[in-house]
Amino acid sequence: MASSQTLITLFIFSLVSFCYAASGPFKPPKLKAVHFTIRKNQTTLQYYTTFESGNSQTPNIIDALIDLGAPSVWFDCTTYVSSSYKRASCGSNRCKKAKGLSCIGCNSTPRPGCSNNTCGVFVYNPVRDYSSIQELGEDTMQVYSTDGRFVLLTYDVPKFQFACADSAAVERLPGDHTKGLVGLSRTEISLPSQVSSHLKLAKKFAVCLPSSSENGFGDIFIGGGPYYMPPRPEDQSLSLVTTPLLVNPAGTAQIQSDGDLSNQYFINVKNIEISGKRVAFSPSLLSFDKNGVGGTKISTTVPYTILHASIYKRLVKDFVKEAALNNIKRVKSVAPFGACFDSKTAPNTITGPAVPNIDLVLEGSTVRMRLYGANSMVMAKKNVICLAFIDGGARPTTSIVLGGHQLENYILEFDLTASTLGLSSSLLVWNTSCSHSRIF
Structure with a gap:
């Protein structure tokens, strides 16, 4: 279960998006960037983000460790429920894009993370120094646009690829309610690469790591600036x-x-x-x-x-x-x-x-x-x-x-x-x- 603070934040994000929709016809601003929050766990000194995946009415809320050098997104699918989830079959173009190296199966009742003739990809838990082969799947991810100051509207990223892992893969991931990992590296299936590709954003992203989450969250911006850091009025992207x-x-x-x-x-x-x-x-x-x-x-x-x-x-x-x-x-x-x-x-x-x-x-x-x-x-x-x-x-x-x-x-x-x-x-x-x- 996600933390109460995470649920409150996501509720407010949804309310903001609803208010935009309920205010009457309007032309939404051109999408230039999307935003994910960053939280810090003060015990483990690790950084986390939260995202939503699956059916938009009842999305799965995932807390995931941020790993700048990891190649992909993966999380524990043992409780993942979504009618829009699809596995990637062996030898498919999606499997090749993710550099799948094996074909895996499952003898239990079929569910996300347990299918036959499925593309297998590596996942790596940096805390345990543990790697395993897990099922490659895809589903719709919901993201939030930003103008550099505020979180604005909800957008769907369809066919977002991730590894659907078992509970052993997430063992000992530190702190909070973390059940997976978000990779930000140069690969085609990292978080920034997939989001920028699907939404036709500039192929750049920025991180702003917080020293504490007590007074607010840090930032992942995908698509580029502007970057505003209250109470300063300046666009910080201009001074990099x-x-x-x-x-x-x-x-x-x-x-x-x-x-x-x-x-x-x-x-x-x-x-x-x-x-x-x-x-x-x-x-x-x-x-x-x-x-x-x-x-x-x-x-x-x-x-x-x-x-x-x-x-x-x-x-x-x-x-x-x-x-x-x-x-x-x-x-x-x-x-x-x-x-x-x-x-x-x-x-x-x-x-x-x-x-x-x-x-x-x-x-x-x-x-x-x-x-x-x-x-x-x-x-x-x-x-x-x-x-x-x-x-x-x-x-x-x-x-x-x-x-x-x-x-x-x-x-x-x-x-x-x-x-x-x-x-x-x-x-x-x-x-x-x-x-x-x-x-x-």
Whole structure:
């Protein structure tokens, strides 16, 4: 069952759509973008969205983990009821589009997720590090249009493809009432690819991860801007700086066919600076080697940024040195973090604890992602803040995995046509954030 907060939100969305319909004949505005909310579970530090699938009168309400690098949408179908659900048969065009690799059957009473001669596709649970082959199906998804400020009208996305999984696949998905996963990667059957294709939207999407859901929800925009972040009146899409999205030719995705290019999102971090001073480490770690090892990946399922050991050790050393120059007192470390401080010696500001800034210098003229205290530090216990980076060891597949904590309260726009990442400055600088209500 979905949470009461989710049901209330969806009821209000439906009421808004009904009011539009009941107000008399009108020409609806041209559809430019659709919107999904993002919630954060404070215990698991994971991000979730909610969508509706199936018959429009009695839709199935699905809470699903957001995975930026996953190839598809999948969820537990053991209680899924819909007269419009259709399975994808083996060898069909739909099966080929989803890169189905096997034909599966089921000996129980036929239902969504249990059919014979059905296309089987991989699903991957990142929490359990568990993959399985599940039934590929399709149904109508209901989505909500947006003008960048508010959620507006309901639209149907017919023949939306997803994997109809069994209860074992969703085991240990963390928090809330999560029963599946929403993939946002470059594949044809990811959420943004299918929605933009069906509704003829620009092939771009943006995420704005909230640090908390107490004061509102974060955003997934599919189709592009404008992006308004109350109380600021400006369209934030006009102030994004861009850097290229890279493709790892060797591929590091958990689920992909041999020879596929990576569908995950990589960027070119050229160096790291603390208080304007460059952190010294081997620059070769920031590039892919012949086996696809190295580079920088963006992830929504990793809570804190993970660094190659040599980068991590030097980052901690340099940060501790700069903190001392600012009279920030170091205290005993709290696992898994390597450097912790007395929070009373780092006064709180609009952008979090007053600690040295960390800049990720990116490819592009003067493009950098500045991490203020809210994104570089975490409150580990009372009066103790810690540098929110994790040691990834000496032989990680990826040298830098940018985690959710570092991405919160930034707008990240993934333009799949131009293959670029648009990046805002921290919204906290402008006295706003990624937590909003978009109901009017």
